[in-house]
Amino acid sequence: MANTTGKKAVHFGAGNIGRGFVACFLHNSGYEVVFADVNGDLIDTINATPSYKVIEVGSEGTSENVITNYRAINSRTHEEDLVEEIRTADIVTCSVGPNILKFIAPVIAKGIDRRSDDETPLHVIACENAIGATDTLASHIKDAKNTDAARLETLHLRARFANSAIDRIVPAQDPNAGLDVKLEKFFEWVVDKTPFEDIGIPPIEGIQWVDNLEPFIERKLYTVNTGHATAAYHGYYRRKRTVYDALQDKEIMAEVRGALTETKNLLVAKHGIDEEAQLAYMNKIIKRIGNPHLEDAVERVGRAPLRKLSRKERFIGPAAEAAENDMPVKYLLDAIEMTFRFQNVEGDDESKELSTIMSENSAEDVVAKVCGIKPTEKIYPRLVEVVKRVQADSQEE
Ligand SMILES: NC(=O)c1ccc[n+]([C@@H]2O[C@H](COP(=O)([O-])OP(=O)(O)OC[C@H]3O[C@@H](n4cnc5c(N)ncnc54)[C@H](O)[C@@H]3O)[C@@H](O)[C@H]2O)c1
Numbered sequence: 001m002a003n004t005t006g007k008k009a010v011h012f013g014a015g016n017i018g019r020g021f022v023a024c025f026l027h028n029s030g031y032e033v034v035f036a037d038v039n040g041d042l043i044d045t046i047n048a049t050p051s052y053k054v055i056e057v058g059s060e061g062t063s064e065n066v067i068t069n070y071r072a073i074n075s076r077t078h079e080e081d082l083v084e085e086i087r088t089a090d091i092v093t094c095s096v097g098p099n100i101l102k103f104i105a106p107v108i109a110k111g112i113d114r115r116s117d118d119e120t121p122l123h124v125i126a127c128e129n130a131i132g133a134t135d136t137l138a139s140h141i142k143d144a145k146n147t148d149a150a151r152l153e154t155l156h157l158r159a160r161f162a163n164s165a166i167d168r169i170v171p172a173q174d175p176n177a178g179l180d181v182k183l184e185k186f187f188e189w190v191v192d193k194t195p196f197e198d199i200g201i202p203p204i205e206g207i208q209w210v211d212n213l214e215p216f217i218e219r220k221l222y223t224v225n226t227g228h229a230t231a232a233y234h235g236y237y238r239r240k241r242t243v244y245d246a247l248q249d250k251e252i253m254a255e256v257r258g259a260l261t262e263t264k265n266l267l268v269a270k271h272g273i274d275e276e277a278q279l280a281y282m283n284k285i286i287k288r289i290g291n292p293h294l295e296d297a298v299e300r301v302g303r304a305p306l307r308k309l310s311r312k313e314r315f316i317g318p319a320a321e322a323a324e325n326d327m328p329v330k331y332l333l334d335a336i337e338m339t340f341r342f343q344n345v346e347g348d349d350e351s352k353e354l355s356t357i358m359s360e361n362s363a364e365d366v367v368a369k370v371c372g373i374k375p376t377e378k379i380y381p382r383l384v385e386v387v388k389r390v391q392a393d394s395q396e397e
């Protein structure tokens with residue numbers, strides 16, 4: 001589709017979800033997309049390739065979408081060009097990973113600072129698997145290192161920040177596929193509309209705009225990502241290649257169902273979600289993550305175990321809250337144990353760091369440092385027990 005709106009989006013992170021989902025939706029809504037990334041080869045390929053395909057795969061068959069009207073800039077080597085793109089953009093989105101937000105904040109802050117107070121403020125939406133990712137990005141942008149304190153009072157005239165929940169399974173791609181992206185048909189992109197109410201929401205087809213994002217992001221993270229990660233970590237431990245392979249194992253399937261039943265109980269009690277509706281959602285997710293056409297490797301889904309073991313994440317977040325309310329957490333603890341066992345995985349720096357942390361710290365310190373859990377919390381002794389068991393097994397090996 002040609003750029004019919006004359007609108008421009010700058011998207012940080014031209015990886016799987018960036019090319020396959022966010023840029024695809026921006027393009028289909030008439031935006032020109034300027035990718036910002038640090039991977040030089042990827043930037044060159046994007047600039048040398050006038051179109052790529054987004055290929056949906058599933059039991060219903062395959063369908064393709066052709067994406068055009070994009071460019072790419074290396075944010076490491078061409079910062080000034082990127083600042084200018086952000087100054088003149090309508091929207092900035094990102095899918096770089098939650099730990100990278102602090103690195104992209106300085107250039108976004110510079111671009112925002114150069115904008116006029118009299119034009120429509122820049123719409124900023126982070127598309128990461130994390131609760132409040134846009135708030136995190138905004139807090140880095142507002143940091144005194146990136147934005148002069150005297151400019152903070154009028155920042156809302158130049159930029160607005162909205163949290164989002166983004167859901168579409170995009171596995172690691174075939175290295176010979178060029179820019180093409182193979183993914184599942186299903187998608188959900190929910191964005192908080194309240195920061196844009198007086199300036200208008202950006203015209204992006206496919207976004208669901210809501211007033212209260214918390215139930216949506218928690219339901220997504222604590223169902224899709226809890227279930228996905230449970231299958232991946234149990235699968236890795238039992239030498240399965242993909243999430244699909246893992247789910248063929250009845251014991252792993254029982255662990256996934258168990259963990260998702262525990263998060264269902266919490267989500268229903270906390271957000272008043274209808275129990276039958278959540279059960280149907282849970283079953284749909286189990287079907288989605290078991291899509292045989294995706295060939296989603298357990299190492300991708302389990303990547304970055306330290307992030308996944310942190311306080312607000314897919315396991316510790318719901319387990320701590322459920323335990324505090326005396327709800328069952330047995331299966332979540334099983335999955336947490338498998339996450340602690342995901343050590344020294346090739347190509348995964350966090351899994352190597354996890355191994356060092358486990359060998360150099362007491363179980364109590366691991367629970368405090370990695371999971372951010374205090375001794376006064378009800379889940380604490382059970383997590384210490386899990387870590388001690390994994391440490392004891394490592395010593396025996
Ligand atoms: N893949 C999925 O199924 C999926 C679905 C929903 C959400 N997400 C979330 O989207 C984010 C990205 O995931 P992905 O699977 O696309 O990962 P990915 O590794 O495929 O893509 C990340 C991209 O960010 C780029 N990048 C890294 N540092 C950067 C920097 N400083 N500036 C600009 N670009 C930088 C990388 O070069 C890479 O191209 C994560 O937060 C993930 O949780 C992924």
Ligand SMILES: O=P(O)(O)OC[C@@H](O)[C@@H](O)[C@H](O)[C@H](O)CO
Pocket residue numbers: 129166167168169170224225228229300301302303304
């Ligand atoms: O991206 P992560 O590392 O937070 O989690 C891995 C997968 O669970 C994730 O990428 C899913 O595929 C995605 O969240 C589906 O919407």
